[in-house]
Amino acid sequence: MDPGRVKSVSALFSNMHIFLLPSEYNGQPSITLGSEKSHYLTHVLRLKPGNSFKGQDRRGNLYSLKIVSVSRQSLVLECKEKEEHRNKNLPEITLYQCICKGKKMDRIIRQATEIGVTSIIPVISEYTIPRMDKKNARNKIDRWRRIVMEAVQQSASSVVTEITSPVSLADLEKTVDGNRINLFFHQIPLETRSLHEYLSGYPSSISLVIGPEGGLSERETELLHEKGFSPVFLRTNILRAETAAVYGLGTVQTILMEREFWEKT
């Protein structure tokens, strides 16, 4: 391996990035790492006793880590918890997800939670297939809440995603707020603004509407317009609802996270 590259990786790593603590780590003041991670830190990243870098546990808490000692097969790290919050600069993302059938909706909720959306609002739209009577709505919401809690834990998300009761698309409130961007993905292009253009500036929150399996009706598209939502046309194929949700959330999150690398000043 090119030693120049390794050195710069190591410097960048210790200044800017986050080491993921093992899943058994639970807030102790120090931890002993086994041979694989130890080799990695000392041989691949060339870190030495005394070097400090940032770490994170599986619940999203941040730590300042310092290598205390290195032996042949292990390494001891000192761990000091930090106040700072990992995603604190990321705008809040709300997913308005038109309800899809059973397992599909479950998967979208699980994946949106993994990605770290702030809230999920299940939406009843014209082409929503599952019937939502009172009793079955209660069961569904209970199941969705359990899925959210599992996904928060598995993904070490620092955001505990909120999931609300279903609302009807017609009942969405009109929000006019300069710091809020409201978007919906649509197959028929209605505007030429790109996602990068919508997300430039510093929106404090983003709302994203994703249609159900049958898509949004043209009447709903007009209604969303009237309520202050702008259409985004992604130049891709016709995506099923569950693909569109993850595709859209991933894209929005990465564009926001990497703002410093693309925003024209």
Next chain:
Amino acid sequence: MDPGRVKSVSALFSNMHIFLLPSEYNGQPSITLGSEKSHYLTHVLRLKPGNSFKGQDRRGNLYSLKIVSVSRQSLVLECKEKEEHRNKNLPEITLYQCICKGKKMDRIIRQATEIGVTSIIPVISEYTIPRMDKKNARNKIDRWRRIVMEAVQQSASSVVTEITSPVSLADLEKTVDGNRINLFFHQIPLETRSLHEYLSGYPSSISLVIGPEGGLSERETELLHEKGFSPVFLRTNILRAETAAVYGLGTVQTILMEREFWEKT
């Protein structure tokens, strides 16, 4: 609705965008649209007989469309096929997907095909759980090919995704080609280059490695480095393999598609 906005949407629509032809359209020289689409074109977008705009059928073919006549409940469009191909400027995307268990791998393959990747290479990695003996490998590949064909049709993808036999991660060839970008997503940050930085310039093709459920081992990470793959650290939570694949592909595709809107000149 604000008439100024409607007019500009209509102008932009007719010059720059694509109308999705109904699923029953099959290459005929003209098509009669029903009342909903007709209302949409004439009342929402304010188009008139004689106006032309671009269209696309469900198989990804492009058409020049012209409104011939409008009646109360319907509208006749003249359709002339174009040579031009919709995604012709998009670099080829190859997904190296470490094999996941049954349904998860099926879903990743379906979703990657929907998104329009050029090829999918199933990869056997250290933490790959499913056993791949010869007979069961053949069955798996046959099933994956069927899933690909279904997804190409459903998504109207203009790319007929190719899927190869599984390869071992250790056997990946080292590619050194200035026009090719090879990336892998990794939870532990090893580099500070953002996805926007990697994708600036005009790569002719992108390869993307996504780990299996258990992630890539540190040895594999080193191996990928040696073979010319660069790590990308997405500042998100710990994603499961199937979320990471769609998240990564969506992000890469959108950043490439929107290059003109962010690339610093």
